[in-house]
Structure formats: C-alpha cells, structure tokens
Amino acid sequence: MARFQALSLYLLSFCLQSFASPTKAGEPFLKALNSSAWIIGNDIWNLTIAQTYGTKLMYKGYDLVGEAVGHYVSYNGAVDNLNWTSARIVKKSGDYTDIAFSANEGDMHWVLTPDLFGAYQYFVNRALPTLGEFRTLWRLDNTTFTRGHTSERDQDLPPLALILSGTKVQDETWLLPNGTYVTKYDFATFLPSIEGNLSYWGVYGQLNGTGAQIGSWYIHAGKDYFNGDHLKQELIVHRESSSGDAVQLNMIHGTHYQAVSNDTFPVGKTWGPWLWYVNDGSASDAAPRAQQENKDWPYAWFQDSYGYHSRGSLSGRVVLSDGRAATGAAVFLGDNHPNKTALDQGSWYYYRTYADSNGNFEFNNVREGMWGLQAWADGGKIGDVTTSFLRNDVSVAKNKQTKLGTMTWKTQGRKKIWQIGQIDRKATDFEYSGPPHQHARVVKCPANFTYTVGKSTTDDWCFGQSDIGKWTVSFDVPPFPSGSSSPAAVLSVSLAGYSSGVSSNILANNVMIGNLTSEDILSDPCLYRSGTLAGEWHYYEFELPAGTLKKGSNTVDFQCTRTTLWHGFMWDSVMLEWK
The missing domain is CATH 2.60.40.10 (Immunoglobulins)
Structure with a gap:
C-alpha cells in the first residue's frame, strides 16, 4: 500500500516542482504534501518522502529512483522498516538546515545546505529494540545505476537477467549455466574503521542514456559509531534479485560476517553524521571529498546528547x-x-x-x-x-x-617448535586468501594435504579446510637430552573464521588430542558468504601429554570427518610449543 501511496503522490509532487518557494532562493526546504508525505531538498535535488519510503529523487530533471523502492531505514533486515509519523525543521545554523523525520524508534535527520549535492544524515535512537542489523539505504533505478564501487571492486552490478538465468543454491547466490556463480556477497568488503582512513562506497552509471554520468555515494568521516573492531566487514552494494534495484547499503550496525551481534542502545545514541553525496559518478571525485570530510571531522556544526565535542x-x-x-x-x-x-x-x-x-x-x-x-x-x-x-x-x-x-x-611464555601462519586473526599469506571477496573459493583447497616443516612455505597451506580428508603437518623433533623423555607440548589452533557443518579430529602421532565441531564453535558466515580473509576469530589450545612426541619424525593431523558445501575452517595460525 505504501508503494501505491508513493506512486499516487508522484503527480502531486510533479505539480509542485516549483515547490512553494522557500524564504530565500536556494534555501533548503521541507514542504508537507499531507499528514504523511513531504518533499525535502534544495535547488539541486529534491526527494518525496512518504510514510516509509523516500521515492521520486529529482536531480537535473531526472528521477533517480524510478520504479525502485527508494530510501528507507530498517532493522533486522527488511523485516522492520521505520514508519515516519512527522517531519520538522529542528535547526537552522548558518547555511545548515537540519530536517528530522520521526518514527517510534527514533529520528532520521537530513542536513542540507543551499549548494550541497546530497545531504549529511544521522540517526538518533529513541526506542530501537535489541538488534543485530540496523541500516539506512537507497534502492535506486536499475537502468541508471549499473556499477558498484567498493574498496575491493569497481565493476558492473550483475544484471537482473543474469541472476534470473541461474539456479538459486543458497542465500542470494545463483549457479549460472556456465558453471560460475553470482552472489551479492562478492561486493562485501572490510570497512575502513580507523580515523582518517577513507571510507566511501557507492553506485553509479548513466542518466537515462543521455551520456551524463551520475553517482550516489556514502562517505563516513566518523568511524566511532560503527560496531566491531578492525576486521569489521559488511555488504555495502549489490543488485536486488527480486526487482533489479541497485542497492546502496549503509550498514551502520551490521552482522553479515559475525557469529553473534545483538546489542541494546541507550536513548540518544547517535549514528553519524555521514555524507550522502551525489556527483558525476567519479570515484576520483568521491575520494578527495572523503579526504575533506576526514579533515572536517568532528563536524563543528553538529552536537548530540552525549557530548559530540566532549x-x-x-x-x-x-x-x-x-x-x-x-x-x-x-x-x-x-x-x-x-x-x-x-x-x-x-x-x-x-x-x-x-x-x-x-x-x-x-x-x-x-x-x-x-x-x-x-x-x-x-x-x-x-x-x-x-x-x-x-x-x-x-x-x-x-x-x-x-x-x-x-x-x-603477558605472553604465553612457551618455546616454539614450529608455526604455520602469523597470528593476526586473518588468513594472511595462505593460498587463495585475501581480497576480493569471492564465492566458493574454498573448494579450490585440497581434501588431503601434507605440510612438511622446514620444506613447505606458508602459501602452501590453503586458507580454508572443508572437504572430507586429512591435512598432515610432518616435522622432526630434535634429540632430547640424554636420559630425558619427551616433555608435554601445546598445539595452538587459531581460526580466522568458522562456518558450521564441518568437523575435524586432531591427532598427534595418530593419537587423538582433541576435535573441532559445530557443537563447540560459534558459527559465522565467512566462507559461504564470499569471505576469503576473516570472519569471527576463534582460538583453541590442545595439550600433547608428555611422551606424545618422539625423537625424529612426528605428525599432527587435522582429520575432517564431516563436511558441508562452502563451509569449514578458515585458518589464522597453527603453532606447536613446548609446554
């Protein structure tokens, strides 16, 4: 019904293109169409916002939303969309006009200036429930916005016709007739979450065949409102499989690659401000704009209830x-x-x-x-x-x-016998690891494999183990002092991520010392959602009792006993030390 209401408002808002003029030429404005629909904008762009969706985004005489859904705010996926009950101008300060749209859960703010191509946006919590996923987003015209830009990819979004030609094999993933896959998760990336790092992404393309280019970007100068640590990664652009909409996601509290992330928020918790920026589609223009935003952050014009400038x-x-x-x-x-x-x-x-x-x-x-x-x-x-x-x-x-x-x-204080891979909570330097995100890469890793300490190299070890089979570490132990027996040792297993459904028994010289199973490890979606470097980090220690190791040749085996397609262990490091 909301979509039909938005469509019926199309003609009304078209008739109001001269907008009931603001008090000064070019000044940002808010105009009520009725009790549940408004137009906001400046002389550069304007957007019709109904109860849930912002549709009819006018820019240079073109509607950038078209038949797509438009702009909205939601949590827990698309299950809970915010419904706006009112809109008001809450502040004017110099050139800045702050317009707030209120819902039961909180207020979504748009901050405009007369010459700003886009708007600063922020959200203030009032009554959000405990949640894992909270986002704002644009779903834009699929004939205009045909390409996506992330820190890992700059390429065409898969056309809807291509998606429809495939067979769906899992969540938003299709097997194409040529044997390759198309999935929205290939466009995921790590968020540059450290102050000063450039953080921008967007969708872009051509304005209705005119040759003129258009781009829609999110630029985050502030990083402190993002959840998670240095390895926070998210889905940020993709093609909507049900409609073909170009999707520009703004996961300000996301869970796409985490085992658990359900949080409660204090009243007044604020996400943002970030900049929604419109340009000629050029990433080479968005980058310096992001640099300028970084220099300007924390923004002098902004304040929140928890002391933004404190x-x-x-x-x-x-x-x-x-x-x-x-x-x-x-x-x-x-x-x-x-x-x-x-x-x-x-x-x-x-x-x-x-x-x-x-x-x-x-x-x-x-x-x-x-x-x-x-x-x-x-x-x-x-x-x-x-x-x-x-x-x-x-x-x-x-x-x-x-x-x-x-x-x-304080370190673990043990003497190392051997180590495969550096501990960094990532699958760094292992075979097939690293960007870009790519679906099903783990199937390239072997079912059976032997790593010989002193001969093999780190990049011989594959980034993930998934298939039924055995990975063996073969190594020699120096002679023990005369008359002494083999002391106890500790095997450290550090996982960059784990996707459930794969189990492994761990053996030292054919004696079982432990196992890794879904019953013991929280699962994250890293491997089956195109992750190739990290998911949720896990660390385990397994003791090799005194006498387990022997002089000369020894083995440690990771015996995979159960498998699930595209699931398994993503390695960070395996290390053996004397206890």
Whole structure:
C-alpha cells in the first residue's frame, strides 16, 4: 500500500516542482504534501518522502529512483522498516538546515545546505529494540545505476537477467549455466574503521542514456559509531534479485560476517553524521571529498546528547613480558569490562588503531568516558603471541590528553617448535586468501594435504579446510637430552573464521588430542558468504601429554570427518610449543 501511496503522490509532487518557494532562493526546504508525505531538498535535488519510503529523487530533471523502492531505514533486515509519523525543521545554523523525520524508534535527520549535492544524515535512537542489523539505504533505478564501487571492486552490478538465468543454491547466490556463480556477497568488503582512513562506497552509471554520468555515494568521516573492531566487514552494494534495484547499503550496525551481534542502545545514541553525496559518478571525485570530510571531522556544526565535542586523546605504549615491543599490534578502545569480543561489541562508540614499531599508540577525538583497552597480535614481529592485552577503567576527559605510559602484555611464555601462519586473526599469506571477496573459493583447497616443516612455505597451506580428508603437518623433533623423555607440548589452533557443518579430529602421532565441531564453535558466515580473509576469530589450545612426541619424525593431523558445501575452517595460525 505504501508503494501505491508513493506512486499516487508522484503527480502531486510533479505539480509542485516549483515547490512553494522557500524564504530565500536556494534555501533548503521541507514542504508537507499531507499528514504523511513531504518533499525535502534544495535547488539541486529534491526527494518525496512518504510514510516509509523516500521515492521520486529529482536531480537535473531526472528521477533517480524510478520504479525502485527508494530510501528507507530498517532493522533486522527488511523485516522492520521505520514508519515516519512527522517531519520538522529542528535547526537552522548558518547555511545548515537540519530536517528530522520521526518514527517510534527514533529520528532520521537530513542536513542540507543551499549548494550541497546530497545531504549529511544521522540517526538518533529513541526506542530501537535489541538488534543485530540496523541500516539506512537507497534502492535506486536499475537502468541508471549499473556499477558498484567498493574498496575491493569497481565493476558492473550483475544484471537482473543474469541472476534470473541461474539456479538459486543458497542465500542470494545463483549457479549460472556456465558453471560460475553470482552472489551479492562478492561486493562485501572490510570497512575502513580507523580515523582518517577513507571510507566511501557507492553506485553509479548513466542518466537515462543521455551520456551524463551520475553517482550516489556514502562517505563516513566518523568511524566511532560503527560496531566491531578492525576486521569489521559488511555488504555495502549489490543488485536486488527480486526487482533489479541497485542497492546502496549503509550498514551502520551490521552482522553479515559475525557469529553473534545483538546489542541494546541507550536513548540518544547517535549514528553519524555521514555524507550522502551525489556527483558525476567519479570515484576520483568521491575520494578527495572523503579526504575533506576526514579533515572536517568532528563536524563543528553538529552536537548530540552525549557530548559530540566532549572529546580527548589517549596514548600509551605496550611491551611484551618477554621484552619485545608490541610492534604493529591491533589496539582497540571499547566497552569497559567487556563481556563480548571486540568484533561483537556495538552498543556504544569504538576506536581502532595500530601500534607503531616501538609499541606506541594514540587515539584522537575519543568521546569523554570510561573505556576498556585491548590489544592483540597483528602478525609481523609479534605474530607468535597467542594472548591478548586488556586494561579496564581507562578514563578519557574532555580536552585532555590521557597518557597511560608503558604497559606490559603477558605472553604465553612457551618455546616454539614450529608455526604455520602469523597470528593476526586473518588468513594472511595462505593460498587463495585475501581480497576480493569471492564465492566458493574454498573448494579450490585440497581434501588431503601434507605440510612438511622446514620444506613447505606458508602459501602452501590453503586458507580454508572443508572437504572430507586429512591435512598432515610432518616435522622432526630434535634429540632430547640424554636420559630425558619427551616433555608435554601445546598445539595452538587459531581460526580466522568458522562456518558450521564441518568437523575435524586432531591427532598427534595418530593419537587423538582433541576435535573441532559445530557443537563447540560459534558459527559465522565467512566462507559461504564470499569471505576469503576473516570472519569471527576463534582460538583453541590442545595439550600433547608428555611422551606424545618422539625423537625424529612426528605428525599432527587435522582429520575432517564431516563436511558441508562452502563451509569449514578458515585458518589464522597453527603453532606447536613446548609446554
């Protein structure tokens, strides 16, 4: 019914193209069409917004939505769309006009200026339920917006006809007649979640065959309202399979690659502002605009109920208990006394950085408050450290620089026998790992495989194990001191991700020392949703009792006993140490 209402408003809004003129030429405006429909815009663009959907997006005389759904806000997928009960101008400050659309769950704001190609947007929570997924999005004309741009891909979105020619094999994934696959998850990517990193993505194409180009972009200068840690990845553009709409997603609280992420939010929690930006379709134009937004953030014109400008800085140095600096460590500032992993945190605000070569780190523009500080290995010189660092009750005050000094991170303190892959919570350097996201890449990995320590290299080890079969690590142990027996050892298994339905028994010299199954590991969708580098990180230790290892040749086996297509283990690191 909402779509029919929007269509019936088309002629009315067309008649109002001169818009009941604002008080000054070019000034941003809000005009009510009736009690549940409005037009907002400036002299550059205007949008008709009904109870749920923003349709009829006019730009240079063209409707950029066309027969598509348009703009809306929803949570838990498309199950719960927000319904607007009112709209009002809440503030005018200089050139900025802040227009709020209210729903029971909260307020969606559009901030316009007379010459802004697009709008700043932000959402203020009032009564969102506990949720995993919360998003704003555009579904735009499929004949105009034919290409998608992410940090990994810049290419045509798959045409609807191509999707319809295939056989659906799982969630939004089709097997094509030529034996290849098409899936929306190939357009997923990691969000650049560290302050200063460029964060922009969009869809673009040609205006109705005129030759003129058009692009719709999201630019996020602020990163602290995103949930999760450094390895947060999301689906951000794709082709809608039911209609062909070009979809530009804005997953401001997303769960596409996580095992668990259900969060509650305080009243007044604000996501944004981010910039919805319209240009000539050029990524080379969107990039410098993103750079400028980064320079301007935190925005001087904005304020929220939790002290948007009440910010300070935090610095410190982390050294390992064995004397090494925590070189390149991932450092995360999040929930105080956390009861969730860093990736799963999402109720509040979050800050991410990396330590330098000396273990020094710094966070700027941190909201005032009490925080929990975490650090973990990101490969390199500390890629053999299995433990992580946590310090709670870290206070950041407005306009103050908090200096934590040097802090000690206790390592596992064991002597390494061998290691395959650096511990960085990613499948770095393994065969077939890394961008771009690509469906079914794990089927390239072997069912049976032998890695010989001292002869094989890291890129011989495949990024995922999925098929029934056995992966063997073959290695020699140096002679034990005269008269001594083999001491106990510890096998560390670090998984970059795990998708359920695949089980493995772990054996040392043909003696079972443990297993990995769906009953013991929380599942994430990494492997079956085109992930090739990370999902949700998991870490396990298995003891090899004294006498298990022997002088000379030894083996550790990962015996896959159950399989599910495109599911399995994504490896981070496997390491054997003397206990």
